[in-house]
Amino acid sequence: MNQSRPGPSLRTIPEGDTRERLVCGDCGFVQYENPKIVVGSVVHVDGKVLMCRRAIEPSRGLWTLPAGYMELGETAIEGARREAWEEARADIAIDALLAVYDIPRIGQVQLIWRATLAAPGFSAGPESLEVALFGWDEIPWEETAFPTVRWALRHARDIGGLAHFAPRGNPPGESASG
């Protein structure tokens, strides 16, 4: 059960395919790597937004939005609600899709929703050092964990309470690094 490179680690084009895939040299298993979906939310509470200070790497100690990898068996919205609970012990109501961000370098598509609290209260989950509310003029921009956190906050601020709007994409020319 222990070797230096377990699992699919050979890059080759499987028969009948057109792209290189990772194949296991031991058993021939082909791993189809696809982009992963990150689901998250900007949660509006009394004119402020909820942010979490990360207890884990990467970017430990910096501020982020409740977000994480979507899991099998859930809808994207269920995933965003689960992440808000796991990271901020917040029971949220999803309102509208705020943004779809692409980060092709790391194979991610991020779906970020606008949300409110469905029930009062929040607190730090196991992956957060603390959870707090910030007004737009209080956000710790210099201590945010990822570019997409800054994008989503700016987009949420621009969109405000608009009822019908198209979700935003990456800011022009920006592809982020995570």
Place this chain on the structure above:
Amino acid sequence: MNQSRPGPSLRTIPEGDTRERLVCGDCGFVQYENPKIVVGSVVHVDGKVLMCRRAIEPSRGLWTLPAGYMELGETAIEGARREAWEEARADIAIDALLAVYDIPRIGQVQLIWRATLAAPGFSAGPESLEVALFGWDEIPWEETAFPTVRWALRHARDIGGLAHFAPRGNPPGESASG
């Protein structure tokens, strides 16, 4: 390189994780299975929409929209444009995000855009028997390949040429099967 069940086939909770994952009994490799992203488009051409008759299973012979799995290294929009080229030899311009559909039973999130032709012409790619344009009163509803094809066509018809709109989700109460 050949055995009956190559690769990760044991269901177990890896150390430090909270969910069952597929693990390879030979080498211990953990396969994180995540939902996959399908990217596609409703392409509007002279008041009609472009559809492809499938040359491959599942649903061979039935009509679909140009759509398929997003690949690593591309943005979601690039993926939708690639699929339109591969399946319909159509060079499309993406306009707006029409819909985000969840099909948790098969671990899919579908991102469907409204599009137009960026250059004239289309023809059947290798996965299509034929490609054709249909007016709203001509669509072969009974010969569509998947529920999400019908959803996307209905949503595109409802939305028409609206400039600013929120993308639609699954029709109420519907979770589809593919």
